[in-house]
Amino acid sequence: MRSSALARxxxxxxxxLTVTACSAxxxxxxxxxxxxxxxxxxxxxxxxxxxxxxxxxxxxATTPKSPLTSAWGQPPIVLRCGVATPKALTPTSQLLTxxxxxxxxxxxxxGYLFTTVGRSVNVEVAVPDAYSPEADALADLSPAIAKxxxxxx
Numbered sequence: 001m002r003s004s005a006l007a008r009x010x011x012x013x014x015x016x017l018t019v020t021a022c023s024a025x026x027x028x029x030x031x032x033x034x035x036x037x038x039x040x041x042x043x044x045x046x047x048x049x050x051x052x053x054x055x056x057x058x059x060x061a062t063t064p065k066s067p068l069t070s071a072w073g074q075p076p077i078v079l080r081c082g083v084a085t086p087k088a089l090t091p092t093s094q095l096l097t098x099x100x101x102x103x104x105x106x107x108x109x110x111g112y113l114f115t116t117v118g119r120s121v122n123v124e125v126a127v128p129d130a131y132s133p134e135a136d137a138l139a140d141l142s143p144a145i146a147k148x149x150x151x152x153x
Contacts, residue, residue: 025061030068031082039121042149043068043081046123049144050079054137075128077137083124086115093117096135099142105135114138119149 047067052059057073070079088106095102095117103114103125111128114135123145127134 025063025065026071026076026078028062028066028069028071028078028080030064030066031080031084039082040067042121045148046081046121046144049148051140051144054140055131073131075130077128077131078126079123079141081121081123083115083122085122086113086124089115089117096138098135098138100146101138101142103135103138103142116145116149118152119145120152121149123149 044067047070050070054072054077057077060071060073060076062069062071062078068081071077086104086106089104093104096105096114097103101119102117104117106113106115108126111126111131112134113124113126114137115124116122125137125141127137131137
């Protein structure tokens with residue numbers, strides 16, 4: 001009887017730790033666009049218009065919670081809004097165009113990093129090679145970006 005009474009609080013504590021660990025979310029560093037202004041507004045609008053699924057995978061919580069980051073699946077496809085222009089972008093860079101959105105592809109060790117080009121804010125999407133061909137993820141994301149991130153003047 002005594003061991004049963006001690007076991008209940010222990011089981012409750014373990015359950016709380018499990019819920020806390022699971023609810024923490026995927027660590028994703030938000031970029032640092034100006035906190036007020038067009039970039040923050042556009043990123044917030046994009047965040048609200050993103051799909052519930054990318055390549056058939058549901059949303060994955062990110063931490064810290066931010067309108068500048070989103071993720072889907074495991075391994076995660078990670079989107080960050082308001083990033084700097086990639087150093088790899090040159091006048092002769094080859095771009096992919098998906099639903100009217102131009103993307104700069106950069107090969108990573110395990111996957112690709114795609115960054116929008118010619119929009120009011122830069123959006124990057126990291127796609128692990130588990131989703132090969134990685135560019136397929138852009139078909140799910142480009143409509144929201146085309147609608148909510150205007151072409152730069």
